[in-house]
Amino acid sequence: MLSKQIPITLTVNGEEYEVKVCPTDSLADVLRERLGLTGTKIMCNQGECGACTVLINGKPMLSCLTLAIECEGKDILTVEGLADAQTGKLHPIQKAFVERSGMQCGFCTSGMLLTAKALLDENPNPTEDEVREALAGNLCRCGNYKRITECILAAAEMMREEE
Amino acid sequence: MSEEFRVVGKRLPRADAVAKVKGEVNFASDIQLPRMLHAKFLRSPYAHARIISIDTTKAEALPGVKAVLTHKNVPKVHAYAVSIPSHQRFEYLLDETVHYAGEEVAAVAAVTKEIAEEALELIELEYEVLPAVFDKEEAMKPGAPLVHPELGTNLAQCPRSVNGMLPLEYGDVEKGFADADYIIEGIYESPLQHNVSPEPRPVVCQWVGNELVCWTSTQIPQAIRDELAKCLGIPLSSVRVIATYSVGGYGGKQPGKIVVLTALLAKKTGRPVKAVFTRAEDFIATHRRIDAKVYARVGVKKDGKITALYTRMISNYGRDSAFGYNIPANSAVTTCSMLYQYQNSKFEGYHVITNIEDHGAMNGFGDPEAGFCIERVMDEAAERIGMDPVEFRLKNCARYGDKGMELVGVAFGPVEWGVVGPDIDSFPECIRRVAEKARWEEKWKGWGVPIEVRGVKRRGIGIAIGMHHCLSRTPDSATVKMNQDGTADVFSSDPEIGQGIRTAMGQVVAEVLGLECEDINVLLADTSVAPYGYGVFASRGTLAGTGTVYRAALDVKRQLLEIAAGRLEVEPEVLEMRERRIYVKEYPQKGISIAEACLAGFQITSTARAPYPWVDERTGKKVSPVSVVATIAEVEVDTETGELTVLKLTSAHDCGRAINPTVVENQIDMSLTLANGWVRTEELIIDKSTGVIINPNMLDYKIMTILDMPKMQDMQEILVEFPNPWGPFGAKGMSETAMTTAAPAIANAIYNAIGVRIRGDHLTPARILEALGES
Numbered sequence: 001m002l003s004k005q006i007p008i009t010l011t012v013n014g015e016e017y018e019v020k021v022c023p024t025d026s027l028a029d030v031l032r033e034r035l036g037l038t039g040t041k042i043m044c045n046q047g048e049c050g051a052c053t054v055l056i057n058g059k060p061m062l063s064c065l066t067l068a069i070e071c072e073g074k075d076i077l078t079v080e081g082l083a084d085a086q087t088g089k090l091h092p093i094q095k096a097f098v099e100r101s102g103m104q105c106g107f108c109t110s111g112m113l114l115t116a117k118a119l120l121d122e123n124p125n126p127t128e129d130e131v132r133e134a135l136a137g138n139l140c141r142c143g144n145y146k147r148i149t150e151c152i153l154a155a156a157e158m159m160r161e162e163e
Numbered sequence: 164m165s166e167e168f169r170v171v172g173k174r175l176p177r178a179d180a181v182a183k184v185k186g187e188v189n190f191a192s193d194i195q196l197p198r199m200l201h202a203k204f205l206r207s208p209y210a211h212a213r214i215i216s217i218d219t220t221k222a223e224a225l226p227g228v229k230a231v232l233t234h235k236n237v238p239k240v241h242a243y244a245v246s247i248p249s250h251q252r253f254e255y256l257l258d259e260t261v262h263y264a265g266e267e268v269a270a271v272a273a274v275t276k277e278i279a280e281e282a283l284e285l286i287e288l289e290y291e292v293l294p295a296v297f298d299k300e301e302a303m304k305p306g307a308p309l310v311h312p313e314l315g316t317n318l319a320q321c322p323r324s325v326n327g328m329l330p331l332e333y334g335d336v337e338k339g340f341a342d343a344d345y346i347i348e349g350i351y352e353s354p355l356q357h358n359v360s361p362e363p364r365p366v367v368c369q370w371v372g373n374e375l376v377c378w379t380s381t382q383i384p385q386a387i388r389d390e391l392a393k394c395l396g397i398p399l400s401s402v403r404v405i406a407t408y409s410v411g412g413y414g415g416k417q418p419g420k421i422v423v424l425t426a427l428l429a430k431k432t433g434r435p436v437k438a439v440f441t442r443a444e445d446f447i448a449t450h451r452r453i454d455a456k457v458y459a460r461v462g463v464k465k466d467g468k469i470t471a472l473y474t475r476m477i478s479n480y481g482r483d484s485a486f487g488y489n490i491p492a493n494s495a496v497t498t499c500s501m502l503y504q505y506q507n508s509k510f511e512g513y514h515v516i517t518n519i520e521d522h523g524a525m526n527g528f529g530d531p532e533a534g535f536c537i538e539r540v541m542d543e544a545a546e547r548i549g550m551d552p553v554e555f556r557l558k559n560c561a562r563y564g565d566k567g568m569e570l571v572g573v574a575f576g577p578v579e580w581g582v583v584g585p586d587i588d589s590f591p592e593c594i595r596r597v598a599e600k601a602r603w604e605e606k607w608k609g610w611g612v613p614i615e616v617r618g619v620k621r622r623g624i625g626i627a628i629g630m631h632h633c634l635s636r637t638p639d640s641a642t643v644k645m646n647q648d649g650t651a652d653v654f655s656s657d658p659e660i661g662q663g664i665r666t667a668m669g670q671v672v673a674e675v676l677g678l679e680c681e682d683i684n685v686l687l688a689d690t691s692v693a694p695y696g697y698g699v700f701a702s703r704g705t706l707a708g709t710g711t712v713y714r715a716a717l718d719v720k721r722q723l724l725e726i727a728a729g730r731l732e733v734e735p736e737v738l739e740m741r742e743r744r745i746y747v748k749e750y751p752q753k754g755i756s757i758a759e760a761c762l763a764g765f766q767i768t769s770t771a772r773a774p775y776p777w778v779d780e781r782t783g784k785k786v787s788p789v790s791v792v793a794t795i796a797e798v799e800v801d802t803e804t805g806e807l808t809v810l811k812l813t814s815a816h817d818c819g820r821a822i823n824p825t826v827v828e829n830q831i832d833m834s835l836t837l838a839n840g841w842v843r844t845e846e847l848i849i850d851k852s853t854g855v856i857i858n859p860n861m862l863d864y865k866i867m868t869i870l871d872m873p874k875m876q877d878m879q880e881i882l883v884e885f886p887n888p889w890g891p892f893g894a895k896g897m898s899e900t901a902m903t904t905a906a907p908a909i910a911n912a913i914y915n916a917i918g919v920r921i922r923g924d925h926l927t928p929a930r931i932l933e934a935l936g937e938s
Binding site for chain 1: 176177179180181183184185186187188189190192193195359360361362363408409410411413441442660661662663825826828829830832833834835836837860861862866867868869870872874875878
């Protein structure tokens with residue numbers, strides 16, 4: 001049976017979207033299936049892997065465990081919104097991941113980038129241990145952890161230089 | 164190292180990097196089509212049962228349900244994505260008899276995932292439960308329940324097997340053992356491991372007229388195409404499989420059954436259908452690494468020379484593995500027969516069928532399973548004669564000219580004996596360099612002496628060596644096509660699964676044609692566009708896949724040079740291609756742009772085939788190139804809690820030539836990380852009485868997190884570049900080799916730390932405490 005759908009407004013990457021959602025719809029499903037923002041990936045769909053991480057009001061959240069209906073009025077940032085919307089210029093974290101091959105298959109990458117952004121927004125000069133701690137909930141089956149750490153530290157440096 | 168090259172050997176960004184950081188890569192699970200339906204599968208709760216009745220009336224009546232498939236209305240065909248002609252097949256697409264807990268018994272397509280799930284619950288089934296067996300040794304006993312009664316045994320058969328045993332022998336092992344000063348023997352185990360591909364298995368199927376288009380995530384798109392055509396009874400020209408970007412498979416991305424079922428649902432409903440497994444389904448219903456038990460007996464002289472090795476390997480094959488004997492026959496036997504200069508060697512392999520889901524390919528394909536055992540017994544041998552374990556390996560590691568197999572593929576024989584190829588002579592260099600980097604001489608304090616003891620915490624160091632073939636003896640073809648603006652398109656059937664093949668192919672073509680990487684568009688794994696190739700598995704992507712692209716590029720270069728020579732009125736030999744131009748070497752100003760040559764030569768294209776088999780020039784014999792590795796681990800063990808910390812991993816690899824060193828290092832890290840998870844934290848728990856998987860989730864099946872792995876400076880990859888005579892610019896496959904060594908290196912380091920050997924399958928705190936308790 002199709003459950004009753006409720007209209008809500010979601011603010012994603014600075015744009016407002018009017019969507020109808022079921023109370024049980026996860027934010028991940030709504031982003032991917034309704035808004036076509038498939039950069040957010042679903043690996044476990046039960047909060048174990050971090051792949052679906054998005055930023056909600058600047059904080060990294062698991063979109064598979066977040067109900068879309070709870071996100072009204074909040075700022076949601078997905079991987080599609082990381083680069084500069086006007087110029088298309090990559091965010092320094094993206095740039096570092098490109099330059100230093102921070103990804104292999106790329107399925108955990110969106111979650112890694114957004115978790116890293118939340119970390120660097122709060123702590124612009126993290127130690128390696130602080131980066132590792134921040135990424136502890138983001139699983140990479142390709143075992144690219146060393147390179148990912150290197151990328152995030154390089155991005156932090158780029159961001160400090162830009163300021 | 165690669166100063167002579169302009170593009171090859173450079174740490175360039177990956178070709179897919181920008182798309183991946185922007186979330187622009189569409190994987191199969193991202194695809195949405197108009198009017199698309201969603202498929203869900205009903206699974207058997209029993210490990211072995213016959214369906215007495217199945218009633219789908221209520222499910223079909225549920226609003227939103229568009230089709231239901233059961234064994235009654237699907238073709239009676241076998242559906243496996245890997246076509247090994249001599250492989251025995253027992254099960255049908257949807258079968259009246261189920262052979263493992265979780266096997267598909269019905270498929271539903273509905274307008275939403277939720278409705279499809281609800282429909283599954285309305286299907287009424289009655290089963291007759293049959294006796295089942297899960298343990299490999301139980302299944303070998305007389306009177307054990309038969310998984311496939313029509314076979315009359317649970318021992319898998321292949322052309323060379325004798326009463327279910329696969330033999331491989333050279334020299335005279337009895338004499339070898341008689342010549343030995345010491346004989347060391349033991350039983351070693353290696354555990355099952357699930358691939359845990361990040362993207363749960365996805366398929367989208369759409370019929371366009373008589374053409375079936377199928378998007379999926381796979382390592383073997385052409386085999387999926389073959390399987391679809393065969394099962395649906397349609398010509399290959401009517402099937403298009405697209406797997407351009409596939410998510411890491413680690414050997415596991417070979418969907419067979421669900422691809423065919425999804426195609427049938429799409430056919431029946433006349434609408435596109437999408438099926439994406441849940442994470443639990445992915446754990447339950449996809450193949451994983453075999454678990455194995457190896458009895459090993461090694462004879463050794465006081466001076467450290469090995470005189471003989473006997474190995475008897477029993478491995479769990481699951482219900483109907485698509486790979487059958489290939490795991491012991493292609494790989495495990497390599498480690499058991501060729502890793503060291505054994506002089507005399509005898510291997511006996513048993514592959515046992517049980518009522519659990521297939522055990523099949525996973526990173527290393529048998530060599531890690533064998534290596535985890537062999538490298539622990541070799542450590543014991545070195546200890547018995549009191550020799551430094553690094554020295555022992557330097558003395559005995561395989562060398563050029565040793566007895567070796569001309570071609571792997573022992574199962575289907577006859578076995579052709581030749582010598583190990585010259586590419587293996589990098590082994591001592593790998594061992595020396597890893598020992599130097601890991602500061603072995605300073606840290607190794609002798610047998611029985613840990614690096615350091617601080618209260619209950621003890622630190623130890625250990626080494627292991629390993630090898631894995633680069634399965635190049637398989638067909639491949641690729642096309643390089645010049646565009647009229649001087650850029651190039653490359654078509655190959657090998658998908659990008661994260662290993663970096665798209666980048667490697669681009670760098671190789673740019674190098675050959677004097678172009679920049681951004682001029683090359685590598686289009687992968689679209690079966691209606693790319694010529695036939697086997698796909699990416701068995702570390703074949705570099706030698707076979709990229710090697711074939713290299714040959715096509717060379718032919719395109721020849722054509723372009725001919726055109727330019729005509730234009731410039733010179734001989735092609737005096738020309739050079741660089742910086743998008745073709746010019747006279749001596750007078751660089753005399754030349755034309757590659758774009759001009761392309762316009763003149765409308766249309767310049769070349770399709771090349773993989774040149775195999777490879778022949779060793781010295782002996783004239785066919786050889787299988789192998790890549791080799793040496794890894795040193797440093798660990799800390801808390802003897803009170805059993806907690807194990809892997810402090811450092813140093814790994815030296817012969818990759819022939821690193822086309823892109825960053826990509827190669829990342830692949831080494833992948834294998835090291837997979838190997839750590841395999842023996843340290845990953846444990847798929849199968850209920851002993853029902854065969855049901857108890858922990859099909861990523862919380863209870865723990866893969867390595869960043870905190871489990873050493874810090875940046877403590878993960879060291881060393882690239883040893885001995886140009887391989889057969890590879891593109893000397894490169895060869897290496898993506899699975901590290902998997903063979905990290906686990907035994909850690910086990911040997913644990914022994915150095917605590918003085919107790921663990922011969923079992925896991926190196927978990929519980930097993931460490933158990934071992935300490937027993938001592």
